[in-house]
Amino acid sequence: MARHSVTLRRIEFADWRAVHSWASLPQVCRFQSWGPNTEEESRAFVATAVEAWAHSPQRRFVYAAHVEGEVVGLGELHIRSRHQGEITYSVHPRVWGQGVGTAIGKGLLARGFGHLELHRIHATCDPRNLGSARVLGKLGMTWEGRHRHTALIRDGWRDSEVFSILEDEWREIEGPRIGPGGPNPTA
Numbered sequence: 001m002a003r004h005s006v007t008l009r010r011i012e013f014a015d016w017r018a019v020h021s022w023a024s025l026p027q028v029c030r031f032q033s034w035g036p037n038t039e040e041e042s043r044a045f046v047a048t049a050v051e052a053w054a055h056s057p058q059r060r061f062v063y064a065a066h067v068e069g070e071v072v073g074l075g076e077l078h079i080r081s082r083h084q085g086e087i088t089y090s091v092h093p094r095v096w097g098q099g100v101g102t103a104i105g106k107g108l109l110a111r112g113f114g115h116l117e118l119h120r121i122h123a124t125c126d127p128r129n130l131g132s133a134r135v136l137g138k139l140g141m142t143w144e145g146r147h148r149h150t151a152l153i154r155d156g157w158r159d160s161e162v163f164s165i166l167e168d169e170w171r172e173i174e175g176p177r178i179g180p181g182g183p184n185p186t187a
């Protein structure tokens with residue numbers, strides 16, 4: 001349960017400074033192939049994420065996560081193929097462990113299943129990224145297995161744990177109240 005009220009809204013270019021405040025930190029990028037970002041890299045990332053909202057068909061849905069009016073995280077739903085999506089997220093370490101990552105994940109699943117009619121949503125994480133694996137478990141995702149050497153990062157090749165959730169599993173967790181008009185990031 002989030003200790004804060006977390007709101008997701010479509011990312012804007014002005015969010016780049018907030019994004020940079022955590023994307024520039026080594027502990028945030030430890031298991032990622034990107035970062036720590038320079039200011040230019042954070043600006044370029046946010047600019048591309050904003051532009052993606054204008055693409056048709058739209059594949060990337062990137063949201064800024066607000067807590068009390070402050071942007072403290074990012075969530076992305078990426079449409080990978082017909083009815084299949086992937087979620088990713090990052091949170092400022094200042095608020096780690098307070099339910100923000102889980103709230104972002106829930107908002108992304110609601111968008112993907114409740115509004116984009118996806119059938120399956122998956123996510124991956126480095127086996128050492130225990131916080132992220134915990135978030136995926138709390139979202140009700142099922143661990144499917146480990147893909148070997150999926151990315152070359154600073155300390156060598158990393159593996160990826162693969163988790164997924166199907167639309168009917170999500171509806172069972174969220175209950176019948178979710179559907180068109182149910183909880184949804186503002187978009």
Ligand SMILES: CC(C)(COP(=O)(O)OP(=O)(O)OC[C@H]1O[C@@H](n2cnc3c(N)ncnc32)[C@H](O)[C@@H]1OP(=O)(O)O)[C@@H](O)C(=O)NCCC(=O)NCCS
Nearest residue numbers: 028089090091096097098099100101102125130131132134
């Ligand atoms: C992964 C991440 C988004 C989690 O965000 P968060 O706001 O801390 O997430 P939550 O508070 O909702 O949940 C984190 C859970 O992981 C647990 N956790 C954190 N570190 C842990 C560790 N080393 N071992 C075990 N559990 C851990 C927390 O206790 C919490 O579980 P709980 O609610 O049962 O106590 C955040 O750590 C982050 O931004 N990491 C860097 C980017 C990243 O790795 N993104 C994911 C890409 S796969």
